[in-house]
Amino acid sequence: MPAVVLYFHLHQPLRLKPFSLFDLSTTTADLNEAFAPVNQPILHKVAAKCYRPANQMMLDLIRDFPDFKLSYSISGTLVEQLSAYEPDIIFQLQQLAASGRVEFLDETYYHSLASLFSPKEFFRQVSLHRQMIRELFNQEPKAFRNTELIYNNQLAETVAQMGYQTILAEGVERYLWWRSPNFIYQPPGLPQLKLLLKNYRLSDDIAFRFSNRDWSGFPVTADKYAHWLSALNGSAQVVNLFMDYETLGEHQWDDTGIFEFFRHLPAAVYRHPDNRFLTVSEASEAFPIMDTVDIPEITSWADLERDVTAWLGNPLQQQASAALYALESPVYQAGDQNLIKFWQQLTTSDHFYYMCTKWFADGDVHKYFSPNNSPLDAYTYFMNVLHALRLKLYANQTTSPLEANSYQLITGIPAHDYRYSSAL
Structure with missing residues (x-):
């Protein structure tokens, strides 16, 4: 044998x-409030x-x-x-x-x-x-x-x-x-x-x-x-x-x-x-x-396709992952270790797995593991949390009155506490 x-x-x-979005007022103060x-x-x-x-x-x-x-x-x-x-x-x-x-x-x-x-x-x-x-x-x-x-x-x-x-x-x-x-x-x-x-x-x-x-x-x-x-x-x-x-x-x-x-x-x-x-x-x-063994394309152990469509197979997943990694450089440039760690926690593949919209047996497996009611819910929660990270990240940069007023309307945090960056 x-x-x-x-x-x-x-x-x-x-x-x-x-x-x-109504959670932004508490979560921008403590990003860990975003976790379930x-x-x-x-x-x-x-x-x-x-x-x-x-x-x-x-x-x-x-x-x-x-x-x-x-x-x-x-x-x-x-x-x-x-x-x-x-x-x-x-x-x-x-x-x-x-x-x-x-x-x-x-x-x-x-x-x-x-x-x-x-x-x-x-x-x-x-x-x-x-x-x-x-x-x-x-x-x-x-x-x-x-x-x-x-x-x-x-x-x-x-x-x-x-x-x-x-x-x-x-x-x-x-x-x-x-x-x-x-x-x-x-x-x-x-x-x-x-x-x-x-x-x-x-x-x-x-x-x-x-x-x-x-x-x-x-x-x-x-x-x-x-x-x-x-x-x-x-x-x-x-x-x-x-x-x-x-x-x-x-x-x-x-x-x-x-x-x-x-x-x-x-x-x-x-x-x-x-x-x-x-x-x-x-x-x-x-x-x-x-x-x-020559494997030029990406493989994985997930789903029948054994590729990466479990995490990146639909527009929700693709947009969410692109938005996340677009923040990589700004997060590291800010030098705040708490923000870096929070951003890294958002890189966990499960967040994108929950956004999968597959059907049949593979879809049942995704539903079994997801804490959300639907892939759209998973996407919405993730993007809202990502927005909270953006607000926290750019909190110490130049203020834009329009952005500051919008921020205060959503979060209840005074406008002078919000800073705006054209990088957004």
């Missing part, structure tokens, strides 16, 4: 509250249903199976929330890191689309994330996963220049052609960078189809799944099982048997000869490069 690479991603966004009160209860629920029991289960598996290994990545947005409200989860993750059998990968700190809009911001957020992994888990990441596995040749070149040795991507068939995702590849012209591709069929059997009673593979037991893995023996180096950590207990509830499945999976895998679990970097180092 090929080596099994089990990789989980952990992330929770800071959702925005239903934000109207539901963020803390949602985090508490996910910690109880997923993070806490899943972490304990992985610690138990590491104790019981000396060769069991896995890999994680975690957004800075989630780490900040856990540190504030669920610090025991951070301690569990530190225990996993200290075991020596868990690898933490790098990504963008704010789970952003910066790689598509701003090389400078992409570098800033990856650097922030690398520093966080060093400080929290005492690891120097050698592998990188971009937000939502967004990937193309250009990103691979950037990541290689940043010193990473491995990058993850979706095993998109339109670029693999006849090849299998179950081998180690390289991007064009970058033999120093290994490319690990997600086996989306076997990954999604767990992440999406596990509890689907209409699926021909239902029910999935550990023994059955290990048999599927062993069927690849002789025709694969690795099987890359990449999924959200929230699959355990949150997307697939406890009563589906998801925890029991993972508790028994290592034993079932080890019953087959020559089986092993490897971390991302161990798999990258264990096998030679099989071929070059």
Whole structure:
């Protein structure tokens, strides 16, 4: 059987509250008022249903199976929330890191689309994330996963220049052609960078189809799944099982048997000869490069298209993202660290995901994750919050009477407290 690479991603966004122009008077004083009160209860629920029991289960598996290994990545947005409200989860993750059998990968700190809009911001957020992994888990990441596995040749070149040795991507068939995702590849012209591709069929059997009673593979037991893995023996180096950590207990509830499945999976895998679990970097180092995979266009692990239309597929998303990144230079030029952090928090990809207007199965997934009643609501709240940031950003510049009076009418803040910039 090929080596099994089990990789989980952990992330929770800071959702925005239903934000109207009438909220400007309070939010321009404290931009953090733009975030929804539901963020803390949602985090508490996910910690109880997923993070806490899943972490304990992985610690138990590491104790019981000396060769069991896995890999994680975690957004800075989630780490900040856990540190504030669920610090025991951070301690569990530190225990996993200290075991020596868990690898933490790098990504963008704010789970952003910066790689598509701003090389400078992409570098800033990856650097922030690398520093966080060093400080929290005492690891120097050698592998990188971009937000939502967004990937193309250009990103691979950037990541290689940043010193990473491995990058993850979706095993998109339109670029693999006849090849299998179950081998180690390289991007064009970058033999120093290994490319690990997600086996989306076997990954999604767990992440999406596990509890689907209409699926021909239902029910999935550990023994059955290990048999599927062993069927690849002789025709694969690795099987890359990449999924959200929230699959355990949150997307697939406890009563589906998801925890029991993972508790028994290592034993079932080890019953087959020559089986092993490897971390991302161990798999990258264990096998030679099989071929070059050329992916000139942008791919991701989202939706049926496996592209970026989940975040940038309609005019609402395109306008909102353009407006956000148009503020990048003014925000950094202002030099206010609070404004910079708030702007970076708005770069989180989830804000644009909630604006998606797709139909059918993909549309249902977007609706499931969105805290808003509609994509238009998500767009409206985001743009109103962005306007609050603009008002705060330009508060110390030259006053325009017309703009100042309009500002006072909307916010109730005296006109002399508003400053106008022609940059608007």
